[in-house]
Each structure stands twice: as C-alpha cells, then as structure tokens.
Amino acid sequence: MTEQTSYFFWDLGQYLLNGIAQGSIYALVALGYTMVYGIIRLINFAHGEFYMVGAFVGLFLIQAHLPFLIALPLAMLGSGLLAVMVERLVYRPIRKAGKIQALITALGVSLLLQYLGQNLLGADPRPFPDALENKTYMFGELMISKIQIIIILTTVILMGALRYLVMHTKIGKAMRATSYNLEAAELMGIDTNKVISFTFFVGAALAGAAGVLVGMYYNTVEPMMGLIPGLKAFVAAVLGGIGVIPGAVLGGLVLGVAENLVIGFWVSTYRDAIAFAILIIILLIRPAGLLGRNTREKV
Amino acid sequence: MKTCASVLALLCLAIPLSFAAAPKGEIKVGAVFPMTGPSATFGQESVNGMKMALTSINKKGIKGQSIKVIFEDDKGEPVEAANAVRKLITIDKVLTILGSVASSNTLAGAPIAQEAKIPLITPASTNEKVTMTGDYISRTCFTDDFQGVVMAKFAFETLKKTRAAIIVDNSSDYSKGLTKVFREKFTSLGGTVVGSSDYAYQQKDTDFRSLLQKIKRENPDVVWLPGYYTEAGLILKQAREMGINIPFLGGDGWDSATLQKLAGPEGIKGNYISSHFSSEDKDPMVQSFVKEYTKLYKQAPGAMAALGYDAVLVLADALTRSKSLSSEDIKQAINSTTNFQGITGNITIDKNRNAQKSAVVLETTATGFVFKQKVSP
Amino acid sequence: MDLVSYFGPLLQNAGVFIILALGLNLINGIAGQFSLGHAGFWAVGAYVGASYGAFFAPAFLPDFVNLLISNVLGIIAASIAGVLVGVPCLRLRGDYLAIATLGFGEIIRIIINNLDVVGGPRGFTNIPHWSNLFWIYLWVVLCIIMLANLLRGTHGRAIISIREDEIAAAAMGINTTKYKTLAFVIGAGMAGLAGSLFAHAQQFIHPSSFSFMWSVIILLMIILGGMGSMTGAIVGAVFLTFLPEFLRLCGETVSEWRMVIYSLLLILLMLLRPQGIFGKHEFNLKRLWPSKGGAK
Numbered sequence: 022m023t024e025q026t027s028y029f030f031w032d033l034g035q036y037l038l039n040g041i042a043q044g045s046i047y048a049l050v051a052l053g054y055t056m057v058y059g060i061i062r063l064i065n066f067a068h069g070e071f072y073m074v075g076a077f078v079g080l081f082l083i084q085a086h087l088p089f090l091i092a093l094p095l096a097m098l099g100s101g102l103l104a105v106m107v108e109r110l111v112y113r114p115i116r117k118a119g120k121i122q123a124l125i126t127a128l129g130v131s132l133l134l135q136y137l138g139q140n141l142l143g144a145d146p147r148p149f150p151d152a153l154e155n156k157t158y159m160f161g162e163l164m165i166s167k168i169q170i171i172i173i174l175t176t177v178i179l180m181g182a183l184r185y186l187v188m189h190t191k192i193g194k195a196m197r198a199t200s201y202n203l204e205a206a207e208l209m210g211i212d213t214n215k216v217i218s219f220t221f222f223v224g225a226a227l228a229g230a231a232g233v234l235v236g237m238y239y240n241t242v243e244p245m246m247g248l249i250p251g252l253k254a255f256v257a258a259v260l261g262g263i264g265v266i267p268g269a270v271l272g273g274l275v276l277g278v279a280e281n282l283v284i285g286f287w288v289s290t291y292r293d294a295i296a297f298a299i300l301i302i303i304l305l306i307r308p309a310g311l312l313g314r315n316t317r318e319k320v
Numbered sequence: 321m322k323t324c325a326s327v328l329a330l331l332c333l334a335i336p337l338s339f340a341a342a343p344k345g346e347i348k349v350g351a352v353f354p355m356t357g358p359s360a361t362f363g364q365e366s367v368n369g370m371k372m373a374l375t376s377i378n379k380k381g382i383k384g385q386s387i388k389v390i391f392e393d394d395k396g397e398p399v400e401a402a403n404a405v406r407k408l409i410t411i412d413k414v415l416t417i418l419g420s421v422a423s424s425n426t427l428a429g430a431p432i433a434q435e436a437k438i439p440l441i442t443p444a445s446t447n448e449k450v451t452m453t454g455d456y457i458s459r460t461c462f463t464d465d466f467q468g469v470v471m472a473k474f475a476f477e478t479l480k481k482t483r484a485a486i487i488v489d490n491s492s493d494y495s496k497g498l499t500k501v502f503r504e505k506f507t508s509l510g511g512t513v514v515g516s517s518d519y520a521y522q523q524k525d526t527d528f529r530s531l532l533q534k535i536k537r538e539n540p541d542v543v544w545l546p547g548y549y550t551e552a553g554l555i556l557k558q559a560r561e562m563g564i565n566i567p568f569l570g571g572d573g574w575d576s577a578t579l580q581k582l583a584g585p586e587g588i589k590g591n592y593i594s595s596h597f598s599s600e601d602k603d604p605m606v607q608s609f610v611k612e613y614t615k616l617y618k619q620a621p622g623a624m625a626a627l628g629y630d631a632v633l634v635l636a637d638a639l640t641r642s643k644s645l646s647s648e649d650i651k652q653a654i655n656s657t658t659n660f661q662g663i664t665g666n667i668t669i670d671k672n673r674n675a676q677k678s679a680v681v682l683e684t685t686a687t688g689f690v691f692k693q694k695v696s697p
Numbered sequence: 698m699d700l701v702s703y704f705g706p707l708l709q710n711a712g713v714f715i716i717l718a719l720g721l722n723l724i725n726g727i728a729g730q731f732s733l734g735h736a737g738f739w740a741v742g743a744y745v746g747a748s749y750g751a752f753f754a755p756a757f758l759p760d761f762v763n764l765l766i767s768n769v770l771g772i773i774a775a776s777i778a779g780v781l782v783g784v785p786c787l788r789l790r791g792d793y794l795a796i797a798t799l800g801f802g803e804i805i806r807i808i809i810n811n812l813d814v815v816g817g818p819r820g821f822t823n824i825p826h827w828s829n830l831f832w833i834y835l836w837v838v839l840c841i842i843m844l845a846n847l848l849r850g851t852h853g854r855a856i857i858s859i860r861e862d863e864i865a866a867a868a869m870g871i872n873t874t875k876y877k878t879l880a881f882v883i884g885a886g887m888a889g890l891a892g893s894l895f896a897h898a899q900q901f902i903h904p905s906s907f908s909f910m911w912s913v914i915i916l917l918m919i920i921l922g923g924m925g926s927m928t929g930a931i932v933g934a935v936f937l938t939f940l941p942e943f944l945r946l947c948g949e950t951v952s953e954w955r956m957v958i959y960s961l962l963l964i965l966l967m968l969l970r971p972q973g974i975f976g977k978h979e980f981n982l983k984r985l986w987p988s989k990g991g992a993k
Contacts, residue, residue, distance in 0.1 A: 129963035136956035239526040297800035491818030
C-alpha cells in the first residue's frame with residue numbers, strides 16, 4: 022500500500038471514530054425526542070434546551086470544583102426537573118388541543134428557554150473548565166482522546182441503564198404500554214400523567230448528560246447551543262424511526278459518522294446541511310425510519 | 321384593527337418625547353462597536369480608549385462645543401452594524417460615525433453612511449474594501465495589504481519557515497483579505513503554501529480537530545491563521561493537544577487578553593501576531609497613555625484601546641480644522657489629515673483614505689503580548 | 698420631518714412583513730399545510746434581487762423599472778424554489794411536513810452561506826437602494842387584491858377545503874396535490890417578492906436574517922392575527938414590526954427581553970387563544986356589532 026492510501030484509511034478511521042463520539046452525543050439527545058414522541062406524539066422542540074440547561078448546570082458545578090462523577094448526575098437531575106416542570110405547566114394543558122398547537126407551543130418553550138438563557142447568562146460562549154485532564158492515546162495514526170472514550174463509555178452505560186429501565190421494570194412496562202395506546206393504558210389503571218412526566222424526566226436527563234459531555238468535548242457552552250444539535254438529534258430520531266428507542270441510537274451514530282465524513286472529505290461548512298439533507302431523504306423514502314414501523318392512516 | 325390603531329397611537333405619543341433636542345453647543349457623533357458578542361473585548365477596549373480621549377477633549381471643547389458620542393452595540397454582527405448605522409443617521413442625526421472594528425461589520429454599514437453623506441471613520445477595520453466604498457469612508461489604521469506582507473516576511477525571513485498552511489475564517493472579509501495578501505507575498509518570497517485549498521472555518525465554530533488533522537498531514541512548518549481571537553484561541557489549544565507544535569501566526573484580530581484564557585498554557589506559547597501598538601513602546605506619549613489607561617481601567621491597554629483613542633483625537637483635530645459643521649466640510653477635513661501624531665504612530669490620511677502607519681510584531685506568551693519588532697511601511 | 702425619517706424604514710419593514718405574512722397565511726392558514734421554512738423562500742428572493750441589483754442591473758434604466766425587474770426575478774426564483782420544496786414535502790402530513798420544510802429552509806440558508814459570490818457568511822453589501830414606501834405598499838395592495846380574488850373563486854374554495862378535511866376533499870374529487878402545491882408556490886413567490894423589496898430597502902443582507910428564527914417570527918405574526926385570516930396576517934405583521942420599536946422606547950432593558958416576550962406571547966396564545974385575534978375570519982363590521990337577524 023502506498024503512503025497515500027494508508028493515510029486515507031487512517032483518516033477514514035479517524036473520521037469514523039470522531040463520528041462515533043459525536044454520534045453518541047446525538048444518540049443521547051435523540052433518545053429523549055423519541056421517547057417523548059413515542060408516548061404523546063409531540064415533537065418537543067424544547068428538548069435541545071434541556072441539553073443546554075444540563076450543560077450549564079454542569080458548568081457551574083464543575084466551576085465550583087465538584088468532580089465530574091458528581092456533576093454529571095446532578096446536571097441530569099437539573100434537566101430532568103426542568104422538563105417535568107415544563108410538561109406540567111405547558112404541555113399537559115395543550116395535550117388536548119391539536120398537534121399543530123402543541124408543536125407551536127413547543128417552539129415557544131424552546132425560544133423562551135434560549136432567550137431567557139441569553140438574557141440571564143449572557144450570549145457569549147463560556148469556556149468549560151477542564152474537569153478531567155485530557156490525554157490523547159495513539160494507535161498508529163489513530164488518535165483517541167480521553168474525553169472521547171468517556172463520551173462513548175458514558176453513552177453506553179446510560180443506554181444500558183435505559184434499556185433495563187424500559188424492558189425490566191414496572192414503570193418501563195407502563196411507559197411501553199402508554200406509548201402503544203394511551204387510552205387503553207389509562208383504562209388498565211396506569212396513571213398516564215405520571216408516566217408521561219417520568220418519560221420527560223428521563224429523556225431530559227439523558228439530554229442533560231449529553232450537554233455536559235459536549236461542554237467538555239468542545240470546551241464552550243452558550244445559551245443557543247441547543248438549537249442546532251436539538252434539530253440534528255431530532256433528525257437522528259427520525260432517521261432511526263421515531264418512537265423506537267434503539268432507532269434513536271442507530272440514527273444518532275449514523276448521523277454523527279455522516280457528519281464527520283462530510284467534514285473530512287468535503288467542506289466542514291456543509292456539516293449542518295448534511296443532517297437536513299438526510300432528514301429530507303428519509304422522510305421521502307422511508308418516513309418510518311430505519312427501524313420504524315409504518316402506520317397507515319385509517320379513514 | 322383596534323390593536324393596530326392603539327399601538328400606533330401610543331407610538332405617536334411616545335415619539336416626540338424621545339426626541340429631546342440636543343442642547344446647544346454639542347456635536348453629535350455616533351459610535352458603532354461590538355460591546356457584546358464574540359469579539360466583545362475589541363469593542364469594550366475601543367470604547368474605553370475613546371472615552372478617555374473624549375474626557376480630555378471635552379475639557380476644552382472644539383470651538384466652544386463639546387463632543388457627545390452616542391454608542392451603539394453591533395454585537396459583532398454585520399446586520400446589527402448596518403441597523404446601528406442607519407439608526408444613528410436617521411434617528412439621532414449624528415454628524416459623523418466612528419466604527420466598527422470587524423471589517424465585515426464596517427462594510428455592512430459603510431454604504432449606508434456613504435449614501436447619506438455622513439463621514440465614517442473606522443479605527444480598526446483593515447480590509448481594503450472598506451475605504452473603497454466611497455469618499456466619506458476613511459480609516460486611521462493600516463490596511464491588510466501592509467499587515468499581510470509584514471507577517472509573510474516575518475515568517476519567511478525572520479522565522480525561516482518555508483511551508484505554510486493557511487486557516488481562514490470564511491465569515492470574515494478581514495480574514496479572507498489577509499489570507500490572499502499573505503499567500504501572494506509568501507509565495508513570491510519563495511515559500512510554499514500547502515494544501516489544495518485553504519482550511520476554512522466560520523465564526524462560532526468550536527471544533528477544529530478534523531481541520532487540524534488535515535493540516536498535520538501536510539507537514540507545514542508554520543500556520544497562518546488570520547482570524548479573531550475567539551476561534552484562534554480554541555484552535556491553538558486543540559492544535560497543541562493534537563501534537564501540532566509549530567508556530568501559528570496571526571494578525572491584529574488576535575489582540576485580546578481573552579486569547580490567553582482560551583488557548584491555555586500550551587496553546588499560547590510560541591506564536592506571533594502583527595498589531596498596531598505595543599504597551600512596551602518606550603515613546604513617552606505612549607507610556608503616559610498606558611499609565612493613564614491602566615489607572616482608569618485596571619488593565620493594560622491593547623491595540624483596540626489605542627486605536628479608539630487615536631480615532632477620537634483625529635476626529636477632534638478634523639473638526640477643529642473644518643470650515644463648518646456641514647458633512648461636506650467635515651469629510652474634507654478628515655480626508656486631509658496630515659502628520660497627526662497619535663499614540664499608534666504618525667497618521668496621514670492618503671488619497672485612498674487609508675493611514676500609512678507602521679506595524680509591530682508581537683509574541684504571544686502566558687503573560688501577554690511581548691514586543692518583537694517594529695516594521696515601517 | 699423627524700417622524701418621516703423615523704417611521705419610513707419602519708413602515709417599509711412592515712410592508713415587507715405584511716407580504717411575508719400573507720404568503721405564509723396562504724400556505725399554513727388557508728391551505729392548512731404547516732410550513733416552517735418560509736424564510737428560505739424569502740432569502741431566495743432577497744439574494745436573487747440583490748444579485749440583479751449589484752451585478753446585472755443596467756445603469757440606464759430608471760430605478761423603479763429596475764426594482765420591478767428585480768421583484769419579478771425574485772418572485773420567479775422563489776416560486777421555482779417553492780416547486781422544488783413543495784413537490785417532495787407536500788406528500789407529508791402535519792409534524793413531518795413542518796420538519797421537512799424547516800430542513801429545506803435551513804438547507805437554503807446554508808447553501809447561501811457557502812456561496813462566496815454573494816458574500817456568503819460575510820453578507821451581501823452595497824445593494825442599490827431602490828425600494829421606497831410607495832412601491833412596497835403598491836405591491837402590498839396588489840397582493841391583497843390577488844389573494845382576495847383567488848380565495849373567492851373556485852381555486853380558493855378548493856384550497857380551503859383541503860384545510861378543512863383533506864381526505865373528504867380528495868373524496869370529492871379535488872386534486873389535493875395540485876392545490877396544495879399551488880398554494881405553496883404562490884406563498885413562496887410572495888416571500889420572494891418580499892425578499893427583493895427587502896434587499897433593496899436594507900442595502901445589506903446576511904444569511905442570518907433568514908434563519909429558522911425568522912420563519913418562527915413570521916409564523917407568530919399569522920398566529921397572532923389568526924391563521925387563515927388575511928386581515929389577521931396584516932394586523933399581526935404590523936403589530937410585530939412595530940412592537941420591537943415600541944419596546945425600545947420603553948427602555949433598554951425591556952427591549953433586550955423582546956425575544957423572551959415573543960416566546961411567552963406564543964405560548965400564552967396557544968394556551969389561551971389559539972385562534973388569534975381574527976381566527977379564520979376576515980375583518981367584518983357585521984361581526985363587531987351582531988344585529989338582530991344579521992347573518993353571521
């Protein structure tokens with residue numbers, strides 16, 4: 022193999038690695054989207070803001086010298102609680118109204134949180150302090166940083182925990198039942214309101230974790246940071262099949278890798294466009310997503 | 321309909337109240353600077369310098385009148401800069417405008433000022449195109465034609481580097497202009513620019529690892545990074561983390577104390593920039609400015625502060641020489657400024673309405689920018 | 698005379714937004730197709746108009762002729778974009794349509810951001826100043842007349858029926874695809890017109906002025922006024938154009954919280970009065986004072 026070709030493969034490997042790290046973050050956020058959509062058919066536009074709040078809570082805790090392993094769960098808690106509050110105050114009353122109303126309301130909440138953040142915290146990006154010394158490990162020409170390892174590990178652990186929660190606990194069963202058919206679940210005695218609030222909590226907690234990880238990975242946080250990643254995570258959820266939990270993970274990884282391949286082999290300025298392009302292609306070719314089930318509309 | 325009418329009615333009542341007539345003896349000047357946003361330190365420093373100059377000028381006034389400056393924040397965005405210029409002209413009715421810092425932002429507002437025939441002086445925008453907008457637009461700093469050449473020569477002749485990689489900020493006219501000048505000079509001196517195209521990023525980007533990876537591949541011995549400090553700092557940090565230890569060179573866009581914080585201890589070492597001013601300059605005028613500024617603002621002045629200070633002094637000088645307060649005369653006076661001794665050097669506005677001034681090359685260190693050499697045009 | 702120079706640019710902006718709101722109202726309110734990418738069409742019209750003005754406009758033509766050409770080019774370009782976006786997207790329903798149009802709006806913005814020739818991320822500066830109050834409002838009036846005629850005719854009724862119940866309309870033999878696309882393309886064309894007028898009024902345009910956030914602001918205008926009501930769209934557009942100025946007069950701090958106020962407004966509207974001020978109806982004197990035996 023010539024040096025050029027070997028470099029090509031090392032580079033490809035690097036982009037794949039970067040893509041998996043980034044994709045893990047998308048996956049964590051996408052999980053929240055997909056869970057909420059699965060249960061109440063709402064695209065929670067404000068989900069990106071739960072991610073942002075998690076990042077900021079993490080920032081403040083780490084600035085206060087709390088170790089990463091304590092800051093992370095606390096940030097997750099913060100996001101989760103915010104989500105429950107939003108759900109109770111805004112989404113629950115709107116649930117009976119039309120889908121479009123709900124969508125617009127979610128948009129409103131998203132904007133509200135972003136701009137509140139801007140006004141209260143300042144629009145400027147803040148540097149994220151180094152919570153863990155960053156080290157890089159080389160495997161040949163492949164470079165993996167400690168942070169990337171932590172991101173992938175954290176994501177795997179959280180996803181495992183989620184799977185256990187959904188598949189092997191009572192509340193998980195309740196979540197699955199409610200997402201399958203809300204009225205039937207209610208008739209079976211499930212307190213759907215509680216289940217829905219819990220779903221919001223878990224989804225937002227995952228997003229909050231992603232926010233902290235992102236703060237560490239990119240070294241900056243700012244109030245508008247949730248907008249684009251939020252949209253991309255939504256694309257990931259749709260790509261994998263909205264409402265399907267493993268789909269969110271798959272979608273997130275695919276999106277992360279695709280984005281990094283675009284950056285690597287084309288121009289980084291089109292990195293956001295690839296997400297939207299994938300969205301449109303998927304909606305046109307296979308709207309149910311890669312792992313989704315197709316539901317026909319009955320008249 | 322009713323909502324519309326009532327809002328309009330309220331507005332009509334409120335407007336006259338906000339139009340307080342300027343008290344007699346005041347010359348209204350507008351200022352557009354980035355007080356918030358990514359390059360906020362540039363705006364804040366410029367305004368600090370300007371306020372210092374204003375206090376000293378208004379002690380005596382200009383022909384009995386004091387200068388009143390109306391400050392607008394362009395948030396580092398061209399749309400805001402254009403809106404700010406328009407507002408200052410149509411609502412505040414200023415006689416001249418000072419600003420902004422980033423060339424892209426000045427370029428957004430300059431055509432509006434030119435069309436309205438209001439003179440606009442930029443203290444810090446270095447891209448060629450700014451003054452080409454028209455005869456009402458001038459600048460009191462050097463241009464990128466000069467700055468890019470200074471750094472290309474520094475890289476080749478002083479640092480003895482022959483393979484340069486270029487990282488450009490695609491969202492900045494300044495960066496693109498400087499890139500072009502550097503590439504031309506560097507290659508004409510005998511150096512090579514690596515890579516099939518420039519490595520581009522945009523403002524507000526935070527992850528440059530893939531970009532740096534591609535550069536590492538090409539094995540350059542120096543990197544030209546004519547961007548703003550917010551991204552430059554992150555790039556320096558990530559580069560060192562990736563084992564890229566060659567010197568990075570930049571322009572006056574790096575000149576901010578925030579650079580050290582963003583770049584980290586590893587990132588800040590061993591890089592050089594060109595700028596307008598060094599606080600180590602032994603000239604007594606400069607030293608007295610540095611002392612006064614540090615006393616007032618509790619930190620050492622950077623280039624932007626010095627430029628802001630000089631711009632106000634140049635304007636005041638022009639207003640003194642001007643035959644009247646008509647925009648035509650003010651423009652005339654500004655454009656004929658000759659041999660004005662400012663703290664950033666001798667300022668003469670040439671026929672292209674640019675100032676021919678010398679540049680300084682500074683080294684970036686953890687404690688600040690250290691003077692390396694001075695280069696005259 | 699101070700008031701003229703103060704209100705002038707504001708009224709021009711209001712006019713531009715009225716046209717945008719009317720266009721979006723046609724798509725979202727009257728045809729019931731939830732589009733979140735309106736700013737994309739606005740951008741296409743603005744950049745095409747600006748390009749004509751900066752690169753191709755012959756100097757010997759009087760300003761208003763040039764403006765006319767620029768506007769027509771903007772309408773055509775945006776309409777073509779409308780077809781390209783509409784054909785794939787209008788097959789989708791509700792949420793999915795919204796997200797797909799959002800995606801397209803963003804793609805358009807990102808492409809423009811990458812086009813160096815129109816300034817890309819640095820913006821497009823030095824656009825000739827051809828717009829003025831008269832021409833903008835002339836176009837506003839033309840748009841209103843055009844829409845009113847459309848809606849009173851067969852085509853208009855077909856479009857409305859799609860909003861009311863798409864499946865029933867299809868069952869009645871209405872070519873829903875054709876009418877959805879028609880409404881979409883007309884709305885897009887109007888956005889393009891607004892774009893060209895906007896570019897020649899502002900003299901500087903930048904991709905950030907056409908972001909998703911702006912699609913949301915236009916949406917807020919028609920929601921406030923009432924989705925489906927032309928009067929509502931006009932009122933909403935004027936209100937939301939004047940509101941930031943009004944807030945600015947209330948002081949610096951209130952002005953900074955403008956976007957927070959908007960988002961609260963959006964949420965409260967959805968919770969308390971989702972139909973906005975006029976709902977689906979037009980301004981009608983009979984509604985204000987219901988009289989005995991009056992038709993409602």
